[in-house]
Amino acid sequence: MGLEEKLPAGFVLTTLENVAGYMRKASIWPATFGLACCAIEMMAVGTPDYDIARFGMERFSATPRQADLMIVAGRVSQKMAPVVRQVYDQMANPKWVISMGVCASSGGMFNNYAIVQGVDHIVPVDIYLPGCPPRPEMLLNAIIELHKQIQGSKLGVNRVAAARAAEEAALGALPTSLMAPTHDHTAHLVAPAGKNLLA
Amino acid sequence: MADEQKSPGFFAELFAPIAGFGVTFSTMFRKVVTEEYPEEKRPTARRFHGRHQLNRHPDGLEKCVGCELCAWACPADAILVEGATNDDTPIEDGGAGRFSPGERYGRVYQINYLRCIFCGLCIEACPTRALTMTNFYELADNNRADLIFTKEQLLAPLQSGMVQPPHPMVEGLEERDYYLGAVTAATDAQRAHVEEQSMRHTQEPTEEVH
Numbered sequence: 001m002g003l004e005e006k007l008p009a010g011f012v013l014t015t016l017e018n019v020a021g022y023m024r025k026a027s028i029w030p031a032t033f034g035l036a037c038c039a040i041e042m043m044a045v046g047t048p049d050y051d052i053a054r055f056g057m058e059r060f061s062a063t064p065r066q067a068d069l070m071i072v073a074g075r076v077s078q079k080m081a082p083v084v085r086q087v088y089d090q091m092a093n094p095k096w097v098i099s100m101g102v103c104a105s106s107g108g109m110f111n112n113y114a115i116v117q118g119v120d121h122i123v124p125v126d127i128y129l130p131g132c133p134p135r136p137e138m139l140l141n142a143i144i145e146l147h148k149q150i151q152g153s154k155l156g157v158n159r160v161a162a163a164r165a166a167e168e169a170a171l172g173a174l175p176t177s178l179m180a181p182t183h184d185h186t187a188h189l190v191a192p193a194g195k196n197l198l199a
Numbered sequence: 200m201a202d203e204q205k206s207p208g209f210f211a212e213l214f215a216p217i218a219g220f221g222v223t224f225s226t227m228f229r230k231v232v233t234e235e236y237p238e239e240k241r242p243t244a245r246r247f248h249g250r251h252q253l254n255r256h257p258d259g260l261e262k263c264v265g266c267e268l269c270a271w272a273c274p275a276d277a278i279l280v281e282g283a284t285n286d287d288t289p290i291e292d293g294g295a296g297r298f299s300p301g302e303r304y305g306r307v308y309q310i311n312y313l314r315c316i317f318c319g320l321c322i323e324a325c326p327t328r329a330l331t332m333t334n335f336y337e338l339a340d341n342n343r344a345d346l347i348f349t350k351e352q353l354l355a356p357l358q359s360g361m362v363q364p365p366h367p368m369v370e371g372l373e374e375r376d377y378y379l380g381a382v383t384a385a386t387d388a389q390r391a392h393v394e395e396q397s398m399r400h401t402q403e404p405t406e407e408v409h
Contacts, residue, residue: 106313109275132316
């Protein structure tokens, strides 16, 4: 993008990363965009009581092209999915996504054909926030978690190395079908001292 | 003439461009009226539906009996329970141990917080008050797997007077006595049992070496 692409890895680049992270996290502009009931809580965070301006976020951007953060607030229906993806694609890098509420994070209680089962099927998500809907403090907590993530983000050759390491880890990851089970599903069927509940 | 204005003084004209900062400066000394969330947390309502907790009897045994009523009540299918039978055969004879008073206990207990809508129907369904909700709400995480809470994370910490199961019930009492308030703390026999088991556990690896 700029000068940081030409810097070698080392003291100068890591210092620049720290400064850039500090600057970036202090003024994230969210995209104005709510899908369902979570949006009401998102708007509550914008009110003077919760005062999202304390995090430099009071300017909810009316166009995705000037936004850094997409707060997916609400269930994403199959019909809305391409729109959400287009909004994400229109945002300029660097950009982040908070999946607010259980519906956006995993489909929540709407385990049916109309709802995308987690917005991470269509856009990469940085922070998952449970709750139905999450109270405003929970969203503030998610934003603070995101700040930590942004502060630690990489630039230039470090970013390329981090992306490569993440890709290698993903390629080398064990498929869930080969993972050891978290618990034994049949152990409880065999009662102790010769009592077999199946018999 | 109406548009004739008195010209401001020299100093007023000099400081006019930065006069607005006076508002900013004076506001610094005013009382803060907004929520100061990360620094000062306002308490939630007392009955706020937050993270779940699996409670214990006063002697440390778990209250959960593995009945799965919470999982059946859950409208979002967020809860996974698998019960198992309590086993009073001594652990050295291959017994699995006792985790709750009565017949069964919850062997596997998981709540998926990316499905849970905090409605509290599981709390209403629980016949033993094993499952309750706390006021804790800071649950944001950066991946989906870590938001499936397992039994170790949900179990209430041991309070004073409790000992870590598996251990036998209070001697001479049966399951219903636990719900009648007959148990107030772990007895000496229970403490001795847990201590003996932990001693055995630490000795085992050395025995294998010989």
